[in-house]
Amino acid sequence: MPQNLCACGAPLLASYDLALAAVRMTQEELRRRGPSLWRYAEVMPGAAESAVSLGEGWTPLLYAQRLGEALGAAKLFIKDESPNPTGTFKARGLAVAVTRAKELGLKKLAIPTAGNAGSALAAYASRAGLEAYVLMPRDAPAANQLECRLYGAELILVDGLIGDCARLLSERKDKEGWFEVTTLKEPYRVEGKKTLGYEIFEQLGWRLPDALLYPTGGGVGLIGMWKAFAEMEEMGWIGPERPRMIAVQTTGCAPIVRAFQMRATTSEPWPNPKTLAAGLRVPKALGDFLILDALYRSDGAAIAVEDEELLAEMREAAEKEGLFLCPEGAATVAAARKLLANRFLKSDAAVVLCNTGTGLKYLDVVRSAARA
Ligand SMILES: *Cc1c(COP(=O)(O)O)cnc(C)c1O
Numbered sequence: 372m373p374q375n376l377c378a379c380g381a382p383l384l385a386s387y388d389l390a391l392a393a394v395r396m397t398q399e400e401l402r403r404r405g406p407s408l409w410r411y412a413e414v415m416p417g418a419a420e421s422a423v424s425l426g427e428g429w430t431p432l433l434y435a436q437r438l439g440e441a442l443g444a445a446k447l448f449i450k451d452e453s454p455n456p457t458g459t460f461k462a463r464g465l466a467v468a469v470t471r472a473k474e475l476g477l478k479k480l481a482i483p484t485a486g487n488a489g490s491a492l493a494a495y496a497s498r499a500g501l502e503a504y505v506l507m508p509r510d511a512p513a514a515n516q517l518e519c520r521l522y523g524a525e526l527i528l529v530d531g532l533i534g535d536c537a538r539l540l541s542e543r544k545d546k547e548g549w550f551e552v553t554t555l556k557e558p559y560r561v562e563g564k565k566t567l568g569y570e571i572f573e574q575l576g577w578r579l580p581d582a583l584l585y586p587t588g589g590g591v592g593l594i595g596m597w598k599a600f601a602e603m604e605e606m607g608w609i610g611p612e613r614p615r616m617i618a619v620q621t622t623g624c625a626p627i628v629r630a631f632q633m634r635a636t637t638s639e640p641w642p643n644p645k646t647l648a649a650g651l652r653v654p655k656a657l658g659d660f661l662i663l664d665a666l667y668r669s670d671g672a673a674i675a676v677e678d679e680e681l682l683a684e685m686r687e688a689a690e691k692e693g694l695f696l697c698p699e700g701a702a703t704v705a706a707a708r709k710l711l712a713n714r715f716l717k718s719d720a721a722v723v724l725c726n727t728g729t730g731l732k733y734l735d736v737v738r739s740a741a742r743a
Pocket residue numbers: 459460461487488586587588589590591592593650651697699700727728
């Protein structure tokens with residue numbers, strides 16, 4: 372029986388035969404494998420041969436010399452997720468979730484989303500020949516709404532936020548026969564997102580960075596990378612060292628930052644979240660305890676930046692590196708600037724920023740913000 376959560380109500384996490392994976396996934400072998408996230412087959416659910424794929428993953432890790440100089444970082448890298456199908460790293464999670472859903476014989480997949488996850492589900496469901504039901508805030512970016520319609524999903528616009536979408540989904544799913552692919556209520560999206568960690572490690576030459584800045588909404592990528600590092604340690608690829616994990620939010624919705632400042636183990640729902648970084652408009656993350664645990668254990672941090680600051684960094688990254696960052700990715704630049712200025716990060720540290728998608732999906736949002 373396909374299952375969402377554990378009987379105890381906690382998220383389910385996949386596990387693998389890591390002893391076998393360690394034997395098979397050698398450096399030499401990995402060099403021979405194809406340029407997609409399915410290259411890590413031994414630590415992925417689902418069979419690579421039957422993957423529902425649009426070419427997700429294996430995105431570039433770009434050395435950002437000029438931006439780094441402006442920030443005071445000699446070794447600044449941007450993991451650029453914009454080349455992914457549907458333009459964001461949500462493709463990683465949904466490729467894997469839809470692959471598993473198809474293998475398990477599910478037909479109707481439903482998702483609550485701030486926007487980008489809905490687009491990715493719609494695309495992969497179409498590719499797999501499955502039905503997609505996307506519940507999205509009415510004020511989500513126009514591109515997300517248009518994509519869902521174009522890919523043939525049923526788009527249900529909700530007057531509210533992602534949490535309201537999730538509630539509506541729960542009410543309707545049994546009657547409609549939907550299977551819920553809500554992040555962390557579905558075990559495989561996190562498996563797709565964890566491949567970010569494997570790729571960064573491989574692309575740095577089998578080395579972890581000193582710090583990793585992640586724009587945190589639900590925090591699934593951060594949780595996934597943290598899981599990837601644990602798997603790598605078990606395979607003998609690394610020791611107990613970890614990058615400092617840094618969760619980046621905006622001042623208009625910063626529940627993880629507030630919890631971190633109070634050294635709390637869980638977060639409180641953020642009232643009236645407001646930010647143009649749509650992917651960060653998550654008032655309460657289901658996996659908040661996992662995010663916070665990774666931050667504390669890695670001697671990391673949680674930091675909030677203003678919308679105006681991330682808009683300025685969008686301009687800076689475009690002018691200095693030819694990158695049209697998404698607002699969420701630009702938030703990590705603003706955060707890195709602060710953490711380098713106050714010496715939390717040293718100027719010679721290897722720092723990786725996650726640009727989780729392309730700014731092209733936010734034309735309406737950025738345009739109206741720039742006018743204001
Ligand atoms: C969803 C999303 C995020 C946040 O990702 P989480 O793993 O849920 O924290 C960041 N950036 C973009 C572009 C997104 O679509």
